[in-house]
Amino acid sequence: MHRRRFLAGLSGLALAACSGSGQAEAPPTTAGATSTSGPDPQPDASTAPAPPTTTEPGTDWRPAVPAVAPFALGVASGDPTADAVAIWTRLIDDPLTGAGPDGPVEVRWEVASDPDLDDVVAGGVTTADAASAHAVQVVVEGLDAGSVWFYRFSVGDERSMVGRTRTAPSGGADRLRLAVASCQRYQDGTYVAHRHLAEADVDVVLFLGDVIYADGGGGADDVRPYDSSPPRDLDAFRRRHARYRSDPDLQACLAAHPWVVTRDDNDVTNGWGPDSDLRVPAEQALVEHHPMRRSGDDLRRAIGWGDLADLLLVDVRPHRSPRAGREASLGAVAADASLRADDRTMLGPEQETWLGERLGASNARWQLVASQVMVGDLSVELGGDTLLNNDQWDGYPAARRRLVDQLRAAPAPIVLAGDLHSGVIDVLRDGDGEVVATELVTPSISSAVDDRIATAVSAAPLFRSDLLEVRGGVNGWVELTVGPERTRAEIVVIDAIDPAAEPTVAVSALIDRTGGPPTVTG
Numbered sequence: 001m002h003r004r005r006f007l008a009g010l011s012g013l014a015l016a017a018c019s020g021s022g023q024a025e026a027p028p029t030t031a032g033a034t035s036t037s038g039p040d041p042q043p044d045a046s047t048a049p050a051p052p053t054t055t056e057p058g059t060d061w062r063p064a065v066p067a068v069a070p071f072a073l074g075v076a077s078g079d080p081t082a083d084a085v086a087i088w089t090r091l092i093d094d095p096l097t098g099a100g101p102d103g104p105v106e107v108r109w110e111v112a113s114d115p116d117l118d119d120v121v122a123g124g125v126t127t128a129d130a131a132s133a134h135a136v137q138v139v140v141e142g143l144d145a146g147s148v149w150f151y152r153f154s155v156g157d158e159r160s161m162v163g164r165t166r167t168a169p170s171g172g173a174d175r176l177r178l179a180v181a182s183c184q185r186y187q188d189g190t191y192v193a194h195r196h197l198a199e200a201d202v203d204v205v206l207f208l209g210d211v212i213y214a215d216g217g218g219g220a221d222d223v224r225p226y227d228s229s230p231p232r233d234l235d236a237f238r239r240r241h242a243r244y245r246s247d248p249d250l251q252a253c254l255a256a257h258p259w260v261v262t263r264d265d266n267d268v269t270n271g272w273g274p275d276s277d278l279r280v281p282a283e284q285a286l287v288e289h290h291p292m293r294r295s296g297d298d299l300r301r302a303i304g305w306g307d308l309a310d311l312l313l314v315d316v317r318p319h320r321s322p323r324a325g326r327e328a329s330l331g332a333v334a335a336d337a338s339l340r341a342d343d344r345t346m347l348g349p350e351q352e353t354w355l356g357e358r359l360g361a362s363n364a365r366w367q368l369v370a371s372q373v374m375v376g377d378l379s380v381e382l383g384g385d386t387l388l389n390n391d392q393w394d395g396y397p398a399a400r401r402r403l404v405d406q407l408r409a410a411p412a413p414i415v416l417a418g419d420l421h422s423g424v425i426d427v428l429r430d431g432d433g434e435v436v437a438t439e440l441v442t443p444s445i446s447s448a449v450d451d452r453i454a455t456a457v458s459a460a461p462l463f464r465s466d467l468l469e470v471r472g473g474v475n476g477w478v479e480l481t482v483g484p485e486r487t488r489a490e491i492v493v494i495d496a497i498d499p500a501a502e503p504t505v506a507v508s509a510l511i512d513r514t515g516g517p518p519t520v521t522g
Helices: 003-018 192-199 234-245 248-256 279-288 349-361 397-408 451-462
Strands: 075-078 085-090 105-112 120-128 135-140 148-155 163-166 176-181 204-207 258-261 301-305 309-313 366-371 380-382 385-388 413-417 423-429 435-441 467-471 475-482 486-494 504-512 519-521
Touching: 075 148, 075 163, 075 248, 085 105, 085 148, 085 163, 105 135, 120 135, 135 148, 163 248, 176 192, 192 248, 192 475, 192 486, 234 248, 234 279, 309 349, 349 366, 349 397, 366 475, 397 423, 397 435, 423 486, 423 504, 435 475, 435 486, 435 504, 451 467, 467 486, 467 504
Parallel strands: 075 258, 176 204, 204 258, 309 366, 366 413, 413 435
Antiparallel strands: 075 085, 085 135, 105 120, 105 148, 148 163, 176 475, 301 309, 380 385, 423 435, 423 467, 475 486, 486 504, 504 519
């Protein structure tokens, strides 16, 4: 079913539950100030929140925007390891028309230890050709661990902007600053969130899908309308990515930090599954526009950050069982025997095994599991039915139980999710009712939700006590400061309509490595 249908229907139920003596009241915007885990412990230095900074400590680097032809889409880096990182650009003159080179072009790349690129430590020449839309992706190896690097591309006398990236630490690490984001529908708002993230003191940006929206260009009431039909072939998907990547704030954020990118549904088409005939062209265009290392037939992968954290990305779309359940009231789906079947899967057997083995073998202090859609329970019991959105993990309860069992075997798991266009802090419990993991759902960068959906999401804690904090229908991101013993998570919100907006921390959570519910404040 469509998420909007379920949540819009749920909003009516939520308003009824919140009303008194026949007079409807606005639902609460939070589920409560603190969890039951006791007073807020004093954070250690590695997890104390730090104000955003506009420079990397020890440098005077700034992202140089706007980009110019033939590097009109800027530069990016991603998927760092202790000795390597992938760097990217695409040769194009006009992002909106796709105008660029015709034949193969030799592109020089260089990586240095300084922003002026005086101390070059690696470089080479590669060929960009039409088969890959003149995209350039280079995995630069042999770099020192835990270091900041600067890179640039050139064609003849033309040079790209300078990007900044970093390698992961190789052993002991006492801090990881991770920004978690998703859902950046171009026409719904500005990318002011990216402008602030470009200036923030973060190590990595994790983007959990809906990098583009493969829908129509929007209407006259949109913030940034454009005239375009939904993409249906490779060239159209390439043009859609180029339009999004033409935004200078997005270019700045991509140039400022290494990214780890995956996809959700709107990168292909809303609610797609294994039988989608758009997967192949959409996936090729996505990979052409992001530096990522992939193997196999999905986008799962693992990123290690020394002995501090293992980041495990799953791919929830290409291997899932078909949706199940029966149509019910409120535009929802009701759980039935077919939906509850034990053999239903969200990840597919091979990926489930991969995740379980990775979690069980992890020696890191923390295990960060990235799922594009929310794992926690948002279903509602009404009239003897369990109403739910069967596109999320709610539609795959047996698979969710298996996932929770795998999380229980990990030393200190945290689940990261997107898709909901809302900020959520919730806990996942096993069959005995014990808290297994904290889940953090990031708001959208710019994608909007209507007021009824925001009302429904904000009121969800009335029905589910494990939802410790909910901010429905907001823009922003989640910022994690991972330390050896504690992780601090902040839901940062911003007005995506206002290009001059400033971010604020709406709510924060302190997660202790020893387990139990997090301490939530805000």
